[in-house]
Amino acid sequence: MKLLLELRKEIVFSLLLYMLLKMIFINNLFSDYVEQVILYTIIIVLGSLGLNIIYGYTGQFSLGHAAFYGLGAYFSAFITKSFSIESSLMFIIVVFSGGFFSAFVAYLIGIPILKFKDDFLAIATLGFGILIRNILDNSDRFLETLGGSRGFVGIASLSDLETVFFVSIFLILMSKNIIQSRYGIFWMSIRDDETASSSVGINVSDMKLLAFVYGCFLAGVAGALYAHLYTFLHPSNFDFLKSVDFLVIVIVGGMGNISGTVVAGVFWILIIEGLRIMLPAHILEYRWVIIPIVLIIIMILKPYGLMVRKRAL
């Protein structure tokens, strides 16, 4: 009860946003394509929030985030297809199971690799990302349904506005809670100084693993929502470049800043998809000139992220 009271501003804001989106969707104000992009934006924000907890809050540089996003997507799609799931309620359970599957893999892989730091960890997570990409590419050899490099087809279209919106909002608010709890403050203390953290009795390796597992859980849920939005999965959607997408959003939004991640996620999808709609076909590929220039300008003007006031870090 106290929780609902504390989060009343966020809840009211979310409901208003939901009503706005619902109106747009009911009245078909935009094309199906734009509606899909709106839902995709929410999904990407959720996945990026996961990386922000791992990297922005806890300081663990991961270049393999898309792998966990992909694991959640493939796992949940496999479940819906195998059990022919159609009801929304069952689908929500499947979505969370995608998250738990990613979290479980993150736990197994996190125990050996989170001992590394900074660039060493980056290489280890990069390697893991490539490994998952290769497994997905060859997945049809052990599970025909997964489709391997031909792609996973025929996934039920279950990600509607309600599921995507409310699952994501729920997890974003829960993440806000956890960041303001003792776990969030321990994560930040580890980012600031691992030695000092263990000197006050924080179990540094457990806390790093917890952040990693929780962040990958969010990626897995995002992946599950993604799979049932586009109804088609291909290993190339979950490779290194996708991990960089998440990383760009976290850094542009500001390390350790939830609202920054939301703003940067919306901005990132808007600029990529928006330019696709706005630019005439013959100069469409120029967006890959415009986007990097915009990124460079942002990094010069706002080196600590869009939503962070300059401070001593």
Place this chain on the structure above:
Amino acid sequence: MSILEVKKLSKSFGGIKAVWDLSFNVKKGEILSIIGPNGAGKTTIFNLITGFYRADTGKIIFSGQDITHLNTEKRINLGMARTFQNLRLFRSMSVFENVLTAALVKHKYGFVSGLLRTSGFYSKKKEAEERARYLINFMGLKEKESYLATSLPYGDQRKLEIARALATEPKLLLVDEPCAGMNHSEINQIMETFFRIQETFKTTMIIIEHHMELVMKVSERIIVVDFGEKIMEGRPEEVKNDKRVIEAYLGEDYGVQ
């Protein structure tokens, strides 16, 4: 009764014997100082006691329990805390948050409780915040509670580190060069603080310090180390007049005084 027993402790780095066959006891409630020239192995002793380094040989017994093979956080949670010679504050956090972090280690609640904010979350949060406020006030940093930790003057950063260490509710506090870079009046304040800590929390303290005036005033006993070995142990006046100590560390001038 001893709270800490160090028995025949040795640690080498490559060919260098940083600590060699060191034994000493710390009595409950006392203030013990470790002095010696730079590079004598004083900080290594702290790192061995708190588990940042593992001893090559020897034993460490804390509150009657053999902790030689425990890792740092287990040792800290048994009731030890330390400060660092080169300050290690949480640099993106305020003064209050620095102390709160340490207080929250003791005031536990589960992950799900943190996600859903159960009543346990609120009560533990309140306890930890009260504890942090009390300690900040105790160390005289109340007005600077919301400042960024690293924006404080040097002396206040040292006090903040002590406040953070106290937030873990230690039975034994290890303080590494609390007066480095401080002026005379700040040193007097720190000295007074040590007596207040001893009186209020009954905390046992081990202090590494080069400032002899402070060492002689606050310590009940002093251990002198040189090249990793203990060369002398005794009360301040005994140490002050010991030939070996004067030769190795204090110098003629100090001995004559």
